[in-house]
Amino acid sequence: MxxxxxxxxxxxxxxxxxxxxxxxxxxxxxxxxxxxxxxxxxxxxxxxxxxxxxxxxxxxxxxxxxxxxxxxxxxxxxxxxxxxxxxxxLSPALVALMRWGDEWCGDGDAPTELVHTPCDTRLELQPWCVVCNEPVAPTSISSRPGPGRHLDQETAHAAT
Amino acid sequence: MxxxxxxxxxxxxxxxxxxxxxxxxxxxxxxxxxxxxxxxxxxxxxxxxxxxxxxxxxxxxxxxxxxxxxxxxxxxxxxxxxxxxxxxxLSPALVALMRWGDEWCGDGDAPTELVHTPCDTRLELQPWCVVCNEPVAPTSISSRPGPGRHLDQETAHAAT
DNA sequence: GGGGTTGGTTGCGAATCGCAACCGACCCCT
DNA sequence: AGGGGTCGGTTGCGATTCGCAACCAACCCC
Known part of the structure; x- marks a missing residue:
């Protein structure tokens, strides 16, 4: 493995x-x-x-x-x-993978949709910035070395 | 495959x-x-x-x-x-998997952290309900059959 | 022509997978 | 007590996939 x-x-x-x-x-x-x-x-x-x-x-x-x-x-x-x-x-990861499959791998229609129980709306999953209170586009994500070790470069996460 | x-x-x-x-x-x-x-x-x-x-x-x-x-x-x-x-x-899915690894598989410290470029804050990823404007806990997610076909049961997504 | 880099292809032994058969603990029924 | 069923596995074996090393072809520059 x-x-x-x-x-x-x-x-x-x-x-x-x-x-x-x-x-x-x-x-x-x-x-x-x-x-x-x-x-x-x-x-x-x-x-x-x-x-x-x-x-x-x-x-x-x-x-x-x-x-x-x-x-x-x-x-x-x-x-x-x-x-x-x-x-x-792992729930967020599974939800994200499932939504991707819904949108990009199927016939367009979700075989199963996830629902936010309290308000009964279909759940989307998007990175959300709690500070800015807005969804985060892949292009506005960058990465930097965290507290855990090593010499990394600052790289764009998703430039084109 | x-x-x-x-x-x-x-x-x-x-x-x-x-x-x-x-x-x-x-x-x-x-x-x-x-x-x-x-x-x-x-x-x-x-x-x-x-x-x-x-x-x-x-x-x-x-x-x-x-x-x-x-x-x-x-x-x-x-x-x-x-x-x-x-x-x-696929960005949300990758981000979700990475955050999970940070939190649960490492020594606790993220080797690389993702940053929301505009506000320079570390990015968390959580399902977020746009209607309720709040984060969604796994226990308040349920699933139902979507427009795509078939006889599914309504099941709790993450009841303990 | 010689040597280097990029982006592969080919071949082969080793590890992993998928399937089918078997197993043992425990239940219920007669 | 014996027979049959279910659950959760284990074992063995052929087929597939992986990992490695060797080779290769196109193109560059010197």
Whole structure:
């Protein structure tokens, strides 16, 4: 699962993220868990993933603290996989990926839309600057070295 | 690249998204392109990816319209890979994944932080409801079948 | 002509995947 | 007690994909 990489790349959060969830199945598994599909056999039949792979992926997710395995009944003991706080924090990323698929990969119509429950409006996801109180266009994002280490260049995030 | 899947899953935008970018290298390549690393050899040495794989991935990205190959000089003709609108639209997703890695996968300190250029503040990414004008917690997101087809259930997106 | 750079292609061994078969713990039913 | 079913796996094996190294072709400059 881990990609052999240039040591300089250890500093990239996207790299670190993909080490955890950057596998062909893992995000789909997490999508299921978000949707309430939490049991081994449910996920397996929903995704059509091979059981050995599902075993591996779930174990890796538990090991990295994204989901936890909790019993939901005794006699017989059965477990389900639940999101931890770390896992729940992936929600924005999943929403963003889903919205992108809606808009750019489908026939234009969203097969499922996300709704902000309190006001019942369809949810868009956009970077939002709380200071300026406005949406953030890719072209007005730049990056700079953060508190974590190293000599990086200041680079535009999305110049053309 | 394409996962064999239950026909019912064709309707999932996350599935469709992952068919395009859900590979171990593709998002890293796109991260580089966002950062301004756009030439074959630059990407190759930056990521340490094998050249044949990079060739494949770039061709796939061009085929799916996420990046385009444009000449940046004649004599000799050299090309670079640039984001299309479709590719630029992935920005929120990349930002979300990066922020998650910052917060949950590192030593706590972001190696690189994203900045909203106009106001020079660090960028957070959160689903934001434009109607309520407030951030959206995972627990107040639900999903419903959209205009695109099929019989889905109304399910909570992130009930614990 | 020689050497360098860019952007590839080809071939091959090694790792990973997908599928099918099997398993063991536990339940219920007769 | 025995038979059958479900859940959550494990094991083994052929097929696919990956990673690496070697080679290559076009073009530049000296």
């Amino acid at each position: 881990t990609v052999k990489r240039d040591p300089a790349q250890d500093d990239c959060s996207i790299q670190r993220t993909l080490d955890v969830i950057g596998d062909r199945w893992t995000l789909l598994i997490l999508r299921d868990v978000f949707r309430g599909v939490r049991r081994f056999s449910q996920i397996q039949s929903d995704l059509g993933i091979a059981k050995n792979l599902l075993t591996d992926r779930l174990a890796a997710l538990v090991a990295s603290g994204v989901v936890e395995k909790v019993p939901y009944q005794d006699r017989p003991v059965r477990h389900e996989y639940r999101l931890t706080d770390k896992g729940r924090a | 394409t996962v064999k899947r239950d026909p019912a899953q064709d309707d999932c935008s996350i599935q469709r998204t992952l068919d395009v970018i859900g590979d171990r290298w593709t998002l890293l390549i796109l991260r580089d392109v966002f950062r301004g690393v756009r030439r074959f050899s630059q990407i190759q040495s930056d990521l340490g990816i094998a050249k044949n794989l990079l060739t494949d991935r770039l061709a796939a990205l061009v085929a799916s319209g996420v990046v385009e190959k444009v000449p940046y000089q004649d004599r000799p003709v050299r090309h670079e890979y640039r984001l299309t609108d479709k590719g630029r639209a």
